[in-house]
Amino acid sequence: MSFWIDPILFLSQWFHGLLEGWGLAPGLVTFLAYLIGGFILTLGAMLLSLILIWLERKVVGRVQDRFGPNRVGPWGLFQPVADMLKIFTKEYITPSGADRIPYNLAPVVSVAAVLMLWAIIPFSITFYGSNLNIAVLYIVAVGGLGELAIVMAGWGSNNKFALLAAFRAVAQLISYEVPMVLSMLIPVMFAGSLSLNDIIQGQDLWFLLLSPLAAFIFFISQVAEVGRAPFDLVEAESELVSGFNIEYSGLKFGMFFVADFIHAFTIAMLFAVLFLGGWRGPGAEDLPVLGFIYFLLKTSVVYFFIILMRASLPRFRIDQMMDLNWKFLTPLSLLVIVVTAVTNKLLPASLPLVRVAGMIAVNVLLWFGYQAVLDRLRRGRRRRVVAPEPRPVARANTTPSTPEQGA
Amino acid sequence: MTAMQITFLMVSAVTLVSAVLVVSVRKMMHAALWLVLTLLGVAVLFALLESRFFTVVQVLVYIGSIAILIIFAVMLTQKVMVDTGPQVNRNFWLAALVSFGSFAGIVAALAQWPAFSTAQRVVPAGGEDLVALGKALVDPNGYVIPFEIASVLLLAALTGAIYIAVERKGVQK
Numbered sequence: 001m002s003f004w005i006d007p008i009l010f011l012s013q014w015f016h017g018l019l020e021g022w023g024l025a026p027g028l029v030t031f032l033a034y035l036i037g038g039f040i041l042t043l044g045a046m047l048l049s050l051i052l053i054w055l056e057r058k059v060v061g062r063v064q065d066r067f068g069p070n071r072v073g074p075w076g077l078f079q080p081v082a083d084m085l086k087i088f089t090k091e092y093i094t095p096s097g098a099d100r101i102p103y104n105l106a107p108v109v110s111v112a113a114v115l116m117l118w119a120i121i122p123f124s125i126t127f128y129g130s131n132l133n134i135a136v137l138y139i140v141a142v143g144g145l146g147e148l149a150i151v152m153a154g155w156g157s158n159n160k161f162a163l164l165a166a167f168r169a170v171a172q173l174i175s176y177e178v179p180m181v182l183s184m185l186i187p188v189m190f191a192g193s194l195s196l197n198d199i200i201q202g203q204d205l206w207f208l209l210l211s212p213l214a215a216f217i218f219f220i221s222q223v224a225e226v227g228r229a230p231f232d233l234v235e236a237e238s239e240l241v242s243g244f245n246i247e248y249s250g251l252k253f254g255m256f257f258v259a260d261f262i263h264a265f266t267i268a269m270l271f272a273v274l275f276l277g278g279w280r281g282p283g284a285e286d287l288p289v290l291g292f293i294y295f296l297l298k299t300s301v302v303y304f305f306i307i308l309m310r311a312s313l314p315r316f317r318i319d320q321m322m323d324l325n326w327k328f329l330t331p332l333s334l335l336v337i338v339v340t341a342v343t344n345k346l347l348p349a350s351l352p353l354v355r356v357a358g359m360i361a362v363n364v365l366l367w368f369g370y371q372a373v374l375d376r377l378r379r380g381r382r383r384r385v386v387a388p389e390p391r392p393v394a395r396a397n398t399t400p401s402t403p404e405q406g407a
Numbered sequence: 408m409t410a411m412q413i414t415f416l417m418v419s420a421v422t423l424v425s426a427v428l429v430v431s432v433r434k435m436m437h438a439a440l441w442l443v444l445t446l447l448g449v450a451v452l453f454a455l456l457e458s459r460f461f462t463v464v465q466v467l468v469y470i471g472s473i474a475i476l477i478i479f480a481v482m483l484t485q486k487v488m489v490d491t492g493p494q495v496n497r498n499f500w501l502a503a504l505v506s507f508g509s510f511a512g513i514v515a516a517l518a519q520w521p522a523f524s525t526a527q528r529v530v531p532a533g534g535e536d537l538v539a540l541g542k543a544l545v546d547p548n549g550y551v552i553p554f555e556i557a558s559v560l561l562l563a564a565l566t567g568a569i570y571i572a573v574e575r576k577g578v579q580k
Contacts, residue, residue, distance in 0.1 A: 102440060133537070137463045144471025148443065155436055 006288040008127040012037070041129065042115045049261040050080040056261070056307050063311035090250035095158050098247070103156030107248065107255030110149035114263045116142045121269050122197050124279045124291035135196040136184050139270065140177065143225065147173050150244050153256075157247035166244040168318065169234040173225055175325045180221035182333035186214035186340055187274045200278035205352055208275040210359045213336045213367060215275040217329050222267040224325070226260065229310040233318055268302035276302070332370055339366055415455055422448030433494065446470050457530040460537055
């Protein structure tokens with residue numbers, strides 16, 4: 001066992017050997033190892049958000065034909081560090097009449113709910129917090145804690161707008177949990193296990209190839225769970241003052257901000273685990289470091305798509321968002337489960353090419369069939385007009401302009 | 408006293424205290440938040456028994472769903488911010504009597520059960536056998552009847568909720 005083949009296992013064994021050499025009980029050593037491991041993992045996640053914030057600003061800047069941050073450090077790399085130091089020095093303002101305990105607990109719970117997801121993600125074949133046999137259920141359960149944090153923030157702030165925004169945010173999160181859970185059932189069905197390690201081990205063929213529709217639904221509903229563009233209507237900066245976190249300032253607001261960024265990266269990791277084979281790749285079983293690199297690469301690609309989506313798509317209206325969920329994604333995910341289960345039984349598992357071709361064909365058929373049925377249902381029903389009659393923002397200039405004044 | 412026992416005592420104390428607070432605090436919103444802590448305490452007790460499945464299901468079902476629903480109900484209640492008025496009515500002693508009676512009944516019934524006095528059971532390394540649980544739920548010799556009755560009950564509740572909530576055409580309010 002060399003350091004360069006598997007640094008995490010090497011360090012863990014070294015730590016165990018060292019402390020047991022000092023005469024500590026093995027149970028205590030394991031406890032300490034988990035404590036330190038958890039601390040390092042969460043610290044790494046928090047520090048990662050610095051890079052994520054820089055990356056997001058840079059990529060969105062490029063999309064919008066700007067440079068993005070470019071003053072502090074090379075390529076503006078230290079801009080988030082400067083922002084972080086600034087946010088440390090800001091004043092905490094507690095609104096009068098705030099419910100102190102929920103108000104102060106909400107940012108902590110919000111970050112904790114995201115970091116708890118990191119405990120079960122397998123970064124390589126040997127590097128994971130816990131190989132939970134019900135990891136997929138755990139992901140859904142921990143999502144509930146994030147909703148609780150939002151309700152606590154909205155209630156504790158003693159602000160009716162924060163409370164209304166919390167209502168909207170929780171309504172969105174609860175709604176999009178339905179297609180998310182249904183689409184997560186597909187990898188579970190293929191792998192025959194709820195454990196993320198088993199799901200990765202079962203992906204000789206990436207589940208993205210076997211069920212592109214489930215991957216699509218999972219991606220969309222997870223982006224909605226994070227609440228970023230195009231699903232960021234709960235805290236639409238250009239239309240509302242802010243969301244449930246309006247009364248927060250300084251580092252307390254920073255906690256929500258960090259939780260948002262880590263959550264976006266976490267859903268990219270979950271997508272990589274469930275649909276892109278996680279750490280799997282050539283040579284990853286023998287060289288766990290290589291598996292970690294594969295995993296990071298896959299995650300980065302998915303994360304890049306999330307940023308591009310945020311940069312390029314306009315925001316949904318709330319009725320459009322709910323329509324997309326209840327009238328499009330949820331029925332589709334139910335259909336995908338039934339169709340995938342039947343097709344998977346019919347196709348021979350021994351011929352991977354036939355299996356992939358068959359599954360993709362079925363998915364494409366299902367997609368177009370579903371669209372055709374939806375079109376037929378919508379035909380004859382007039383679309384509700386939500387926008388009022390168009391009216392001129394500025395009156396046209398009725399006096400003819402002279403040629404000198406033109407241009 | 409082992410670390411496990413200390414943890415158990417602490418968690419049980421927190422669970423019981425917050426359970427009492429659920430029914431005794433004046434603000435309904437606080438009651439709901441204390442209920443979340445109580446349910447979380449029960450989840451930790453499941454974790455101490457090394458039952459991963461029930462820990463996660465406890466968090467998923469009770470905290471993830473019911474807590475959120477309760478909070479919504481609290482928020483839709485009128486005068487939720489006001490904490491005046493008596494907390495008990497004349498019949499509170501009757502309710503206390505019934506709840507103590509049913510608690511004593513449950514303890515007495517459980518005391519007959521042979522597994523009541525066993526020490527902690529040993530869970531295999533890979534977690535408990537979920538396949539056996541799933542099969543027992545749909546086994547005619549197992550729990551199929553309670554399981555089906557529960558699902559019919561939930562379906563009835565769902566239908567009733569839709570019936571109440573739906574806006575019927577032509578009916579003027």
